[in-house]
Amino acid sequence: MRIKSIKLNNFRNYETFSFEFSKEGCIIVGKNGIGKTNLLEAITYFAYGKSILNSRDNELVRFNEKFFRISALFENHQVDNSFAISYQNVKSIKVNDMWVKKISELYQYLQIIYFSPDDINIIINTPKNRRSFLDLSIYKVFWGYIEIMKMYQNVLVQRNALFKTDYHKAEKNAWDEQLASMGAEIIDYRLKFLERFAPIFQKTYETISGNSEKIEIEYISQFKFDHKHIKRDFLNELKKKEDREKFLQRTIVGPHLDDLLIKINGNPVIMYASQGQKRSIVIALKIALAEMIYKSTSSFPILLFDDTLAELDKDRSRNLIELLAKNHQIFIATPNKEHYTHFNLPILNLEELIDENKNKVMQDTQIETLEKELENGGFEEEPQMPEAE
Ligand SMILES: Nc1ncnc2c1ncn2[C@@H]1O[C@H](COP(=O)(O)OP(=O)(O)OP(=O)(O)O)[C@@H](O)[C@H]1O
Ligand SMILES: [Mg+2]
Known part of the structure; x- marks a missing residue:
C-alpha cells in the first residue's frame, strides 16, 4: 500500500x-x-x-x-x-x-502505522497505554472486535451507573451476565491476537537487535481464569468483588483494566531494559503489527x-x-x-x-x-x- x-x-x-x-x-x-x-x-x-x-x-x-x-x-x-x-x-x-x-x-x-516519539509510553507508562496499543492493533486485524468493544463499553457505563442506585439483586445479575459474556469475548480476542503476535514480535526484535535476547509478551488479567471458562471465572470474580464495587461505585474487574507484561530475558522491560533496548522494543511492537496486518490483508x-x-x-x-x-x-x-x-x-x-x-x-x-x-x-x-x- x-x-x-x-x-x-x-x-x-x-x-x-x-x-x-x-x-x-x-x-x-x-x-x-x-x-x-x-x-x-x-x-x-x-x-x-x-x-x-x-x-x-x-x-x-x-x-x-x-x-x-x-x-x-x-x-x-x-x-x-x-x-x-x-x-x-x-x-x-x-x-x-x-x-x-x-x-x-x-x-x-x-x-498506516505511525511511530511516535511517545511510543515509549507503551512500555513505561500506565496499563491504559498498553491496552490502547493492543486494542488498536486488534481493530486492524479482527474487524469484528470493535463492535464487541462498543457493546462492552455500553454495558460498563450502565453497570457503573447502577452502583449509584439502590438496585435489586436481579438487576445486577443481569448486568453481570452481559459484562462477563462480552468481557470473556474481548479477552478471548486478545489472547488469540497475542498468540499469533508474540512469535512475530520475538523474531522482529531479534532482527533489529541482531542478537537473541528473549522477548515475551503476556496478558495480565484482573482475575485467574481457565481459557475455556473465561465467562464463568469472570462471573465468580464479580461476585467476590461485589462489596468493594458497591463501595467504589464502579466496575473493578474486567478487560477494561487488564494489562500486558513485556519481558526481556525473563525480566520486565520496564525495570531492566536500557533506553536503546526500550526504543527497539517499541519499534519491534509496531513492526510486528505491520507484519500481522500484512498476513491478514496481503498489503x-x-x-x-x-x-x-x-x-x-x-x-x-x-x-x-x-x-x-x-x-x-x-x-x-x-x-x-x-x-x-x-x-x-x-x-x-x-x-x-x-x-x-x-x-x-x-x-x-x-x-x-x-x-x-x-x-x-x-x-x-x-x-x-x-x-x-
Ligand atoms: N491548529 C493550528 N493552526 C495553526 N498552526 C498550528 C495548529 N496546530 C499546530 N500548529 C503549529 O504547527 C507547528 C508544529 O508543527 P509540527 O509539530 O508539525 O512541527 P515539527 O516540524 O514536527 O517540529 P519538531 O521538529 O519540533 O517535531 C507549531 O508551530 C504549531 O504552532
Ligand atoms: Mg515533530
Missing part, C-alpha cells in the same frame, strides 16, 4: 498545500515547528478517522479558520482509491466518493517514523532498513537529515515546499465539493472506555 498524493486545506499550520509522493516514501526534513509531524498526522488521519496524536478535530483547524479538509490518493494492489475528510463542527469522510459513516468501515481500507502498511530511529545504534538501524525497505513505503520526519544518510530515500525539504505552496488558494469547484461534504457530515468513532483506575 502507498500514498501517491495529498492535499491539505487549513489543516494545522498548512493553508493550501499539495504534494505527490514517490513510491518508496521520503525523508521529510525541516526545522523544529515547520510542520513535519502535522503532515504525518494528516496522512495517518485516513487510517484511524481521527488524529493519531489524540487531538480533537477542532484543534486541527488552522488558527482563525472554520474548517479543514484533507484529501489523498492511495494505491493498494494496483488500484487507486481517493479519500477525503472535511470538518467544520462535524466531520465527513468519503472513500471513492462514497460516504463512510463508521470507523469500523474505514479500518478496512488503509493500513504492506505505510510506515511513518517521527524521528524515532535516531536513538538506535548504526547496526540496529541498518538491520531495520534491510527488514523494511524492500516492501514498505517509508516516511521519516527529522530536523537532522544527517542521522539518516544510510537510508536510501529521497529528501523532501519541507521549508522549500511550503514556500512553493504559498500562493495557492482553493478553487471554486473545491469549495463547492467541500460544502457538499459538510452537508453530509456525521461519523462514529471508536469506543472510549470510561476511565476507571
Whole structure:
C-alpha cells in the first residue's frame, strides 16, 4: 500500500498545500515547528478517522479558520482509491466518493502505522497505554472486535451507573451476565491476537537487535481464569468483588483494566531494559503489527517514523532498513537529515515546499465539493472506555 498524493486545506499550520509522493516514501526534513509531524498526522488521519496524536478535530483547524479538509490518493494492489475528510463542527469522510459513516468501515481500507516519539509510553507508562496499543492493533486485524468493544463499553457505563442506585439483586445479575459474556469475548480476542503476535514480535526484535535476547509478551488479567471458562471465572470474580464495587461505585474487574507484561530475558522491560533496548522494543511492537496486518490483508502498511530511529545504534538501524525497505513505503520526519544518510530515500525539504505552496488558494469547484461534504457530515468513532483506575 502507498500514498501517491495529498492535499491539505487549513489543516494545522498548512493553508493550501499539495504534494505527490514517490513510491518508496521520503525523508521529510525541516526545522523544529515547520510542520513535519502535522503532515504525518494528516496522512495517518485516513487510517484511524481521527488524529493519531489524540487531538480533537477542532484543534486541527488552522488558527482563525472554520474548517479543514484533507484529501489523498492511495494505491493498494494496483488500484487507486481517493479519500477525503472535511470538518467544520462535524466531520465527513468519503472513500471513492462514497460516504463512510463508521470507523469500523474505514479500518478496512488503509493500513498506516505511525511511530511516535511517545511510543515509549507503551512500555513505561500506565496499563491504559498498553491496552490502547493492543486494542488498536486488534481493530486492524479482527474487524469484528470493535463492535464487541462498543457493546462492552455500553454495558460498563450502565453497570457503573447502577452502583449509584439502590438496585435489586436481579438487576445486577443481569448486568453481570452481559459484562462477563462480552468481557470473556474481548479477552478471548486478545489472547488469540497475542498468540499469533508474540512469535512475530520475538523474531522482529531479534532482527533489529541482531542478537537473541528473549522477548515475551503476556496478558495480565484482573482475575485467574481457565481459557475455556473465561465467562464463568469472570462471573465468580464479580461476585467476590461485589462489596468493594458497591463501595467504589464502579466496575473493578474486567478487560477494561487488564494489562500486558513485556519481558526481556525473563525480566520486565520496564525495570531492566536500557533506553536503546526500550526504543527497539517499541519499534519491534509496531513492526510486528505491520507484519500481522500484512498476513491478514496481503498489503504492506505505510510506515511513518517521527524521528524515532535516531536513538538506535548504526547496526540496529541498518538491520531495520534491510527488514523494511524492500516492501514498505517509508516516511521519516527529522530536523537532522544527517542521522539518516544510510537510508536510501529521497529528501523532501519541507521549508522549500511550503514556500512553493504559498500562493495557492482553493478553487471554486473545491469549495463547492467541500460544502457538499459538510452537508453530509456525521461519523462514529471508536469506543472510549470510561476511565476507571
Ligand atoms: N491548529 C493550528 N493552526 C495553526 N498552526 C498550528 C495548529 N496546530 C499546530 N500548529 C503549529 O504547527 C507547528 C508544529 O508543527 P509540527 O509539530 O508539525 O512541527 P515539527 O516540524 O514536527 O517540529 P519538531 O521538529 O519540533 O517535531 C507549531 O508551530 C504549531 O504552532
Ligand atoms: Mg515533530
